[in-house]
Amino acid sequence: MGSAAQVGGARPAIEVRGIVNRFGEQLVHDGVSFEVQPGEIFGIVGGSGSGKSVLLRTILGLRTPNAGQVLIGGRDITGLDAQQLREVKRGYGVTFQHGALFSSQTIAENIILPVAEHMYLDEATHAALVDLRLLMVGLPLATAAKYPSQLSGGMIKRAALARALALDPQLLFLDEPTAGLDPIAATAFDELVLYLRHTLQLTVVMITHDLDTLARTCDRVAVLVDRKVIVDTLPRIV
Amino acid sequence: MGFAIECAHNGSRIALRGDCQMADLPRLEGAMATAIAVGAPAIDLDLADAGEFDLGPAWLLQRFVIERRAAGVQVTVHGPESEHDAFFGQILARAPPQDAAPPAEPGWLARIGLRLHRIWVEALVALAFGGRVLHTAARALRSVRRLRIPAIVRHLHETGVQAIPVVGTIAMLISVIIAYIGAQQLKPLGAEAYTVDLVVVGVLREMGVLLTAIMVAGRTGSAYAAEIGVMKLNEEVDALEAMGMSAFEVLVLPRVIALVIAMPLLTIVADTLGILGGGLLTRFLLDMSWPQFINRVDAAIAPTTFWAGMVKAPVFGAIIALTGTLRGLQVQDSSRELGRLTTVAVVQSIFLVIFADALFAIFFLEIDF
Numbered sequence: 001m002g003s004a005a006q007v008g009g010a011r012p013a014i015e016v017r018g019i020v021n022r023f024g025e026q027l028v029h030d031g032v033s034f035e036v037q038p039g040e041i042f043g044i045v046g047g048s049g050s051g052k053s054v055l056l057r058t059i060l061g062l063r064t065p066n067a068g069q070v071l072i073g074g075r076d077i078t079g080l081d082a083q084q085l086r087e088v089k090r091g092y093g094v095t096f097q098h099g100a101l102f103s104s105q106t107i108a109e110n111i112i113l114p115v116a117e118h119m120y121l122d123e124a125t126h127a128a129l130v131d132l133r134l135l136m137v138g139l140p141l142a143t144a145a146k147y148p149s150q151l152s153g154g155m156i157k158r159a160a161l162a163r164a165l166a167l168d169p170q171l172l173f174l175d176e177p178t179a180g181l182d183p184i185a186a187t188a189f190d191e192l193v194l195y196l197r198h199t200l201q202l203t204v205v206m207i208t209h210d211l212d213t214l215a216r217t218c219d220r221v222a223v224l225v226d227r228k229v230i231v232d233t234l235p236r237i238v
Numbered sequence: 239m240g241f242a243i244e245c246a247h248n249g250s251r252i253a254l255r256g257d258c259q260m261a262d263l264p265r266l267e268g269a270m271a272t273a274i275a276v277g278a279p280a281i282d283l284d285l286a287d288a289g290e291f292d293l294g295p296a297w298l299l300q301r302f303v304i305e306r307r308a309a310g311v312q313v314t315v316h317g318p319e320s321e322h323d324a325f326f327g328q329i330l331a332r333a334p335p336q337d338a339a340p341p342a343e344p345g346w347l348a349r350i351g352l353r354l355h356r357i358w359v360e361a362l363v364a365l366a367f368g369g370r371v372l373h374t375a376a377r378a379l380r381s382v383r384r385l386r387i388p389a390i391v392r393h394l395h396e397t398g399v400q401a402i403p404v405v406g407t408i409a410m411l412i413s414v415i416i417a418y419i420g421a422q423q424l425k426p427l428g429a430e431a432y433t434v435d436l437v438v439v440g441v442l443r444e445m446g447v448l449l450t451a452i453m454v455a456g457r458t459g460s461a462y463a464a465e466i467g468v469m470k471l472n473e474e475v476d477a478l479e480a481m482g483m484s485a486f487e488v489l490v491l492p493r494v495i496a497l498v499i500a501m502p503l504l505t506i507v508a509d510t511l512g513i514l515g516g517g518l519l520t521r522f523l524l525d526m527s528w529p530q531f532i533n534r535v536d537a538a539i540a541p542t543t544f545w546a547g548m549v550k551a552p553v554f555g556a557i558i559a560l561t562g563t564l565r566g567l568q569v570q571d572s573s574r575e576l577g578r579l580t581t582v583a584v585v586q587s588i589f590l591v592i593f594a595d596a597l598f599a600i601f602f603l604e605i606d607f
Contacts, residue, residue, distance in 0.1 A: 104574030115294075119264050122271070125298060132297040135329040149571030167260050168292035199325050200293070 011074055013038045013171060013203040014059065019068035021054050028054050030227040032068070038170075041197055041204040043214050046224030052207045055224065056175060059205070060094060061085050072171070090118065092171040093164030097179060099156040101148040107134075107159050108144035114166045133162040138192060154185035158192070165196075172196075174206040178213045190216045245269040249276030253284035258295045266295050270302045281306060285317030296322040367564045371494060374486040389492035390499075397458040398500030402507055404457070405450050409508035410515035412449055413441050417519040430524050434531060435538040437516030442539065446508040447501075447547045448595055451554040454501060455587040459562040462493055463583035466566025467576040475567070485567070494559040501555030502548060509547065542607050550598050554591045561587040 012035040021029040028051040036042045046052050057063040059070050061077045069076045077088050101110050108130045115121065115129060130144050137158040148156060157177060164172060177193065178186035190213050197204055208214060214221060222231045241262040244253040252269050273281055283303065291299070300323065306313050344352065378384040420436040466489055469475050475485050513535070520526045526534070565583035569576050601607075 103572035115260070115263075119261065121263060121267055125263070125267050128298055128301050129294055132293065135333055136293075138329075138332060138334060140334045147572060168294050199328070 011038075012036060012071075013040075013073065014042075014205065015069070015071035015074075016055075016059065017069040017071070019055070019058060019070070020066045021051065021058060021063070022066045027227055029058075029065070029224075032224070032227075032229045034222050034229055034231045036203060036205055038203050039197070039201050040219045041193070041206065041217050043218035043221040044205065044207045044224065045209070045214065045221060050224040051227070052224060053175070056173060056205075056207055060092075060173060061088060090114075090167060091169055092173060093161075093167065093169040094173045095157065095160040095164045095175060095177060097176040099148065099160040101156060101159055101163070103148050105147075106144065107139075107146055107148065107151070107162075110148070110159065111144075111163045111166055114163070118167070129166070133165055136165060136196065137162045138188075153180050154182075154189065157181065157189055161192070170201075170203060172202050172204045174204065174208075176208055176210075177206055178208065178210045183212070186210060186213060187216070193217055241265070243269050245272055247276075249273040249278035250280060251282040251284065253287070255287040255289075257289035258291045260292050260294045263295055263298070266298065270298070274306070278311070280312035280314070283313060283315045285315060285320075288317060291320060291322060293322060293325075296320050297326065300326060364560075364564060368560060370486055371490055371560065374484065374491050375495075378487060378491055384487060385495075386488065386492050389488070390496045393493050393496030394500055396461075397454065397497055398503055401454060401457055401500070401504055405453050405504050405508050406511040408449055408453055409441070409446055409512040412445055413437050413512040413515040414519050416440055416445070417516045418523065421520070421523050431526075431534060433520055433524065434516065434526075434534040437520070438513055438535050438538050439543060441512035441516065441547075442509055442543045443546045444595070446512050447505045447550050447554065448591070450501065450504045450508045450551070451558065451591045452588055454497070454504065454555070455558045455584055455591060458497060459558045459587045460580050460584050462559060462562030463566040463569075463580040464576065466490075466563055467569035467579060470567060470569045471571075471573070471576060490563045490567075493563055494556060497555040497559035498552045499555075501558075502551040505548060505551040509544070546602055546607055550595065553594060553598075557590050557594060558587040561590060 014036040016032060016034050019029050019032040020027075032055065044052055044055065054063065058065050059072075061070070061080070064078060069078055071077070072088055073091070075088065077085060080088065101107070102113070105113070108127070111130050111133050112126045116126070121129075127144075131141055134141055134143060139155060139158050139162065143151070143155065143159065148159070151159060161174075161177075174193070178189050181189060193204060193206075194217055196202055204217075206213075206218070220231060220233055222229045240256050241258050242255040243262075243265050244255075245251070245268075249272055252273060254266075258266065283299075300320070303313050303315065378386075417433055417437045420433040421430050424430045424432055424436075466475070469489070475489070478485050478488055517528070517531050517535075520531055521528070562583045565579040565586075569579050
């Protein structure tokens with residue numbers, strides 16, 4: 001991973017170029033462009049209905065934009081076929097707003113699912129990997145045997161993060177990571193993200209409403225206003 | 239640089255070269271498994287040419303070294319310290335305190351006891367549920383608004399009117415089967431005229447209502463459980479209660495009342511089409527004319543025959559509706575529970591219907607009905 005990026009200096013982890021998204025008559029994005037640098041925590045903010053989630057789905061390759069390009073690691077994902085897109089998706093981790101943990105599976109099964117999907121490994125190896133991911137996100141190891149419904153909101157967010165980290169991605173997308181958490185749990189989660197970024201040199205893109213989270217974690221912020229985007233450091237935007 | 243792994247056959251030496259990513263785990267695991275299976279007394283782990291490790295493989299390798307050393311194997315690591323060791327040290331140091339170990343599995347005697355206890359508790363829950371429905375019904379009957387007529391009508395339409403085609407078809411087919419087998423068996427005795435008795439009494443007393451109940455359990459029992467179960471998962475039931483409305487009054491009672499009304503009506507449909515089917519078959523199989531058939535029917539049935547089947551219909555309807563709604567309200571937490579309890583609702587209501595039918599049969603025999 002690292003060797004390719006060193007050729008010709010730092011290449012952006014993500015480049016979004018002139019994205020246009022339209023639903024029928026309604027224009028959601030009209031030429032949205034920005035870059036996310038490697039190792040950066042990049043926030044995306046905007047009012048309700050400003051198209052944050054649509055933008056995230058576009059970057060993730062879950063939605064094809066009406067115009068524009070999305071480059072992940074220098075590779076345009078808008079023109080890829082299903083097989084190539086799967087490879088790109090293997091390279092990033094995502095947490096969804098409500099965790100999106102599979103409610104009929106234990107936390108251990110949830111965390112190991114992406115690994116088990118891609119390769120065949122022993123049960124013991126699975127257990128060891130689950131331990132690692134739980135330790136990484138600061139959950140007690142006994143959480144492995146529990147079901148999502150038995151966890152608190154903060155623990156669900158952490159478990160979702162553990163699942164997102166299952167394949168050791170370099171790129172992490174967090175959709176409203178601290179929404180619905182009390183200020184103490186939100187602070188703890190922010191610190192966890194900062195810690196993982198610092199130790200693993202992850203690139204993090206997060207959508208958030210939470211101004212505290214923005215201020216604590218994000219290096220730069222993109223604000224969606226009037227179908228366009230303004231990118232800058234948080235203090236200057238405020 | 240691509241990942242390569244060399245593992246000596248006697249398991250004494252493992253050499254890794256290049257970057258080791260998550261995708262390389264199966265090969266790494268294979269080499270470690272070989273070393274463990276062979277049981278070499280000493281292992282040389284050569285990381286001199288190894289590149290960058292993803293966290294997953296690095297963690298497994300570290301675990302492997304620690305566990306082998308604990309097992310008394312001499313493990314020598316060549317090459318630089320892993321860049322991740324410090325991180326592993328940190329996350330282990332930060333690890334939250336572990337919960338107490340889960341209690342041990344109970345023995346066989348305790349399991350039987352727990353099982354019996356659960357059955358007992360379930361019976362009590364079902365009894366309490368039935369009582370609560372009756373109580374709600376008693377209150378609701380005092381005011382028309384509480385009775386929620388529109389909801390009852392909607393459920394009547396969905397569970398009654400829309401079930402007519404399938405219930406009618408099934409009843410007709412079953413009576414054709416009974417008539418066919420009956421005629422075949424009675425012919426050698428010269429008693430084929432009694433096929434009519436067999437079909438008419440069988441359909442009116444048992445088959446009509448029982449098959450209707452089984453079809454309704456499959457159609458409506460599952461629908462009740464699933465509808466209410468999804469509302470439970472979406473916290474819609476909590477929302478109702480929080481607005482001061484009783485889930486029993488809004489969700490359970492209209493469904494129960496609708497099915498108690500719909501079941502007898504569907505049974506009449508099933509009885510009619512069942513006798514019609516039997517009549518058609520005797521017409522073609524036994525060359526019996528319609529007037530003959532009708533005379534035969536008239537002779538076969540007692541005044542009570544029809545009612546012996548009909549009185550069971552509302553009881554079966556209540557059983558199916560109560561089972562379905564109870565299981566729906568028991569859904570909690572996960573989508574798997576929803577599926578499980580929907581299945582339970584159908585299986586249990588069919589079982590209870592047949593059990594109740596057996597009780598009715600004994601009762602009718604005793605009172606000579």
